[in-house]
Amino acid sequence: MSPSTLAAVSAAQLTAGLVGQVVALRRRLHYDTPLMTGSADHVARDSWWFGSAISAPSYMLAAQAWAITRLLRGPDERARRALRLLGTGMVGGYLSERVCRRRMIPTGFDPVETPIVAVGFAGTVAMAVLSRP
Secondary structure (H helix, E strand, O other): OOHHHHHHHHHHHHHHHHHHHHHHHHHOOOOEOOOOEOOHHHHHHHHHHOOEOOEOOHHHHHHHHHHHHHHHOOOOHHHHHHHHHHHHHHHHHHHHOHHHHHHOOHHHOOOOHHHHHHHHHHHHHHHHHHOOO
16 A cells, blocks of 8 residues: 555545534534543543544544654655554544444434544544555
8 A cells, every 4th residue: 555545545534533523612512432421511621532422532633643744755654553553443433432323324414424424434444444564
């Protein structure tokens, strides 16, 4: 897999994550997983460490931006491995998040949230698969 292809896919997923972060903050969409649930009053604070309903935590988005930047400079094994770990982890996040599961079914369509979730989820799967050795 060429570094530029992986960087492009990861950049599209990162864009979905950043847009998801903004939408979650505006709509007060807190994270809601089977093990933990946030609060609409603390979406901004919680998004740093736990993410939001439609975005990964800020520290993961920052690590993803770092890895993309490294890949744009050329082949980089550490960056590729980081994207594989992030993509794999985010797949689990999207599947465990209640709002994301709701948006992935036809009756849960929302004209703003559904495309963000679809691009974000597809991007995480692509990152995990394309970054394999």
